[in-house]
Amino acid sequence: MAFTQTASETAPSLRMSYLDVLEAEAVHIIREVAGTLERPVLLFSGGKDSAVMLHLARKAFLPGLLPFPVMHVDTGHNFPEVIEYRDKVVAEHQLTLRVAHVQDYIDDGRLTERPDGSRNPLQTVPLLDAIGQHRFDAVFGGGRRDEEKARAKERVFSLRDEFGQWDPRQQRPELWNLYNGRHDPGGHVRVFPLSNWTELDVWHYIAREEIPLPAIYFAHQRRVFLRNGMWLAPGEWGGPRRDEQVQERTVRYRTVGDMSCTGALVSEAATIDEVIAEISLSRITERGSSRADDKLSDTAMEDRKREGYF
Amino acid sequence: MTTLSLDTARDSELLRLATAGSVDDGKSTLVGRLLYDSKSVLADQLEAVESASRARGYGQADLALLTDGLRAEREQGITIDVAYRYFATGNRRFILADTPGHVQYTRNMVTGASTAHLAVILVDARHGVVTQTRRHTAVAALLRTPHVVLAVNKMDLVDFAEERFAEIDDEFRRLAGSLGIPDVRSIPLSALRGDNVVDASTEMPWYTGPTFLQHLERVDLDEDLTALPARLPVQYVLPGNGAPAGQLVAGQLRVGQQVLVMPTGRPAVVTAIHRLGTPTEHARAGMSISVQLDVEGDVGRGDMIVAADRIPTTTRQVSATLCHVAERRLAEGARVLVQHQTRVVGGTVASIVDRLDLATVEHTPNSDPLAVNDIASVVLDLDEPIAADPYRLIRGTGSLLLIDPRDGATLSAGLVGPAFR
Numbered sequence: 102m103a104f105t106q107t108a109s110e111t112a113p114s115l116r117m118s119y120l121d122v123l124e125a126e127a128v129h130i131i132r133e134v135a136g137t138l139e140r141p142v143l144l145f146s147g148g149k150d151s152a153v154m155l156h157l158a159r160k161a162f163l164p165g166l167l168p169f170p171v172m173h174v175d176t177g178h179n180f181p182e183v184i185e186y187r188d189k190v191v192a193e194h195q196l197t198l199r200v201a202h203v204q205d206y207i208d209d210g211r212l213t214e215r216p217d218g219s220r221n222p223l224q225t226v227p228l229l230d231a232i233g234q235h236r237f238d239a240v241f242g243g244g245r246r247d248e249e250k251a252r253a254k255e256r257v258f259s260l261r262d263e264f265g266q267w268d269p270r271q272q273r274p275e276l277w278n279l280y281n282g283r284h285d286p287g288g289h290v291r292v293f294p295l296s297n298w299t300e301l302d303v304w305h306y307i308a309r310e311e312i313p314l315p316a317i318y319f320a321h322q323r324r325v326f327l328r329n330g331m332w333l334a335p336g337e338w339g340g341p342r343r344d345e346q347v348q349e350r351t352v353r354y355r356t357v358g359d360m361s362c363t364g365a366l367v368s369e370a371a372t373i374d375e376v377i378a379e380i381s382l383s384r385i386t387e388r389g390s391s392r393a394d395d396k397l398s399d400t401a402m403e404d405r406k407r408e409g410y411f
Numbered sequence: 412m413t414t415l416s417l418d419t420a421r422d423s424e425l426l427r428l429a430t431a432g433s434v435d436d437g438k439s440t441l442v443g444r445l446l447y448d449s450k451s452v453l454a455d456q457l458e459a460v461e462s463a464s465r466a467r468g469y470g471q472a473d474l475a476l477l478t479d480g481l482r483a484e485r486e487q488g489i490t491i492d493v494a495y496r497y498f499a500t501g502n503r504r505f506i507l508a509d510t511p512g513h514v515q516y517t518r519n520m521v522t523g524a525s526t527a528h529l530a531v532i533l534v535d536a537r538h539g540v541v542t543q544t545r546r547h548t549a550v551a552a553l554l555r556t557p558h559v560v561l562a563v564n565k566m567d568l569v570d571f572a573e574e575r576f577a578e579i580d581d582e583f584r585r586l587a588g589s590l591g592i593p594d595v596r597s598i599p600l601s602a603l604r605g606d607n608v609v610d611a612s613t614e615m616p617w618y619t620g621p622t623f624l625q626h627l628e629r630v631d632l633d634e635d636l637t638a639l640p641a642r643l644p645v646q647y648v649l650p651g652n653g654a655p656a657g658q659l660v661a662g663q664l665r666v667g668q669q670v671l672v673m674p675t676g677r678p679a680v681v682t683a684i685h686r687l688g689t690p691t692e693h694a695r696a697g698m699s700i701s702v703q704l705d706v707e708g709d710v711g712r713g714d715m716i717v718a719a720d721r722i723p724t725t726t727r728q729v730s731a732t733l734c735h736v737a738e739r740r741l742a743e744g745a746r747v748l749v750q751h752q753t754r755v756v757g758g759t760v761a762s763i764v765d766r767l768d769l770a771t772v773e774h775t776p777n778s779d780p781l782a783v784n785d786i787a788s789v790v791l792d793l794d795e796p797i798a799a800d801p802y803r804l805i806r807g808t809g810s811l812l813l814i815d816p817r818d819g820a821t822l823s824a825g826l827v828g829p830a831f832r
Contacts, residue, residue: 297497
């Protein structure tokens with residue numbers, strides 16, 4: 102049996118741009134999860150990566166509705182614009198939303214507020230508890246391999262044991278487009294459909310698909326103060342301290358996370374094309390520019406991931 | 412610094428490449444140089460590398476630290492696992508699977524090469540083609556990576572001698588030719604100095620070919636999956652309209668086309684195609700789509716929709732080449748799960764026929780249990796049929812995973828049919 106290779110007569114409309122390739126790959130991954138695992142959930146923080154992931158997941162099942170719920174781990178230190186955005190998206194696309202509240206854990210003493218006020222590291226326990234309570238066996242995350250060097254070695258299907266832990270030395274080889282999501286009883290698999298996307302890819306895709314985002318991604322006036330070289334916004338989470346001066350700046354956010362550790366960029370980029378132009382010229386990575394929690398040590402991300410972080 | 416226009420960025424192509432080489436061949440230096448010279452290393456990453464280098468007592472920044480991300484790797488100064496890197500130039504985007512050369516090299520290189528369009532194999536110009544080069548080239552040939560580049564590194568240590576390069580190039584071409592690799596190219600370079608990596612070397616005027624990066628930018632990516640017969644493994648049946656959905660792994664589909672639903676072989680006609688919600692007349696390999704057929708009922712996950720005129724072989728016995736990737740051994744008689752695209756069936760390892768020595772490409776009869784990094788010809792008996800193609804004809808429908816039914820661990824990667832042929 103031999104197939105003769107004839108000159109291809111591919112119509113120009115059938116050419117796939119690199120965004121088409123990334124989109125088709127992500128949809129394949131999402132459909133594999135829906136086809137092989139019982140109870141998937143998609144982590145939706147309202148950030149740009151989760152907005153893109155949700156958009157891809159919705160497209161994967163059209164004309165049907167998303168066949169699994171979305172979940173938000175709420176630190177209690179949210180940007181109000183992001184919560185408003187989250188609720189609007191949930192209503193518009195008839196999504197089922199689950200929320201895990203870090204505040205509940207602090208209120209009843211299961212978690213203790215950190216001295217620096219950051220609640221980012223506190224998300225892990227409520228996340229793992231919610232996964233256990235709802236018996237989720239597949240958890241979609243918006244992580245990208247270009248974000249950080251520990252992520253560069255993460256699989257698309259990444260196993261977690263019953264304690265939610267990641268063991269980078271015991272990862273399954275991942276070959277071709279064949280994914281294996283089998284996991285121990287009580288464990289689950291984290292799935293990263295955006296593994297091969299870069300920050301710029303995400304923005305180009307947002308532009309092409311006209312995906313709405315929370316307003317804080319674009320330049321706006323905000324009262325901010327400087328801490329450890331980052332512009333933080335005052336809020337109930339505890340900032341600013343007495344010695345920190347609040348001033349008004351034109352800023353935007355490059356990532357969206359807990360208010361206590363997500364820094365704003367001084368920026369005039371008010372539209373998607375201006376944001377893309379700004380990122381193209383940036384000489385600093387997105388985590389380097391806006392995440393205090395990754396600066397703690399050289400392997401801060403690996404340590405958090407091992408414990409079950411996103 | 413130049414910025415590309417948004418339209419160019421959107422329409423440029425995507426090249427997936429895998430690198431292989433021993434520690435001392437300077438692979439990390441080449442990868443670091445590529446990322447650095449293409450401006451994909453940003454200021455804060457470089458700062459982190461510089462401070463880590465200082466902490467380890469190095470005089471200058473060790474670019475290998477850019478890619479060695481895990482704590483154990485940094486502590487032991489080795490690369491454990493396949494790492495993925497992303498960079499772009501004016502007309503192409505690149506996904507680089509950086510595979511370690513010394514630990515579990517076969518398993519890692521098989522993993523990296525399985526999705527690659529192009530494999531980069533490094534040699535030290537002083538040593539030329541060595542045993543490790545033969546192994547790496549054999550893996551690329553086995554996995555049918557369409558393009559292979561030999562990076563002849565450390566040319567500065569052989570006085571940039573044309574004769575030395577010609578010797579190595581000649582030997583490599585004979586090796587690649589004997590393995591049936593369709594497209595090979597050798598490039599003389601010095602990763603440390605930057606000669607012929609991004610910019611042309613002034614030390615080697617006798618070399619008139621492209622620099623390493625130029626070659627990556629120009630290599631013809633038209634693998635022509637579209638010229639193959641249509642293969643659509645069904646992943647999921649869509650809520651709402653019941654249409655089977657999947658990613659077309661080979662060929663093209665058109666509305667009105669005659670197809671068969673495998674493994675039953677039931678004939679049908681495609682009545683509609685949707686590409687993520689948008690109707691289309693015509694789809695090609697690589698696209699994630701859903702289709703509607705003129706027959707009612709049972710098409711589900713694990714079925715495959717194929718071109719009616721060129722069909723795969725439906726079989727319950729498969730001869731395959733296995734690359735064993737698990738630490739636990741696999742013996743004759745073992746029960747396994749066989750994953751073939753979206754279909755998973757039970758099976759038994761009926762016989763282990765031989766072992767392949769990657770360095771000599773010789774098969775030796777051997778029925779011992781498979782150990783990690785072994786490559787062997789086997790026969791699998793399946794409980795239910797699969798519709799498979801030989802790997803050499805269609806990679807997507809010629810590849811298998813063997814899974815341990817007891818705990819779900821991935822055991823082996825399988826290539827349907829004999830190795831290399």
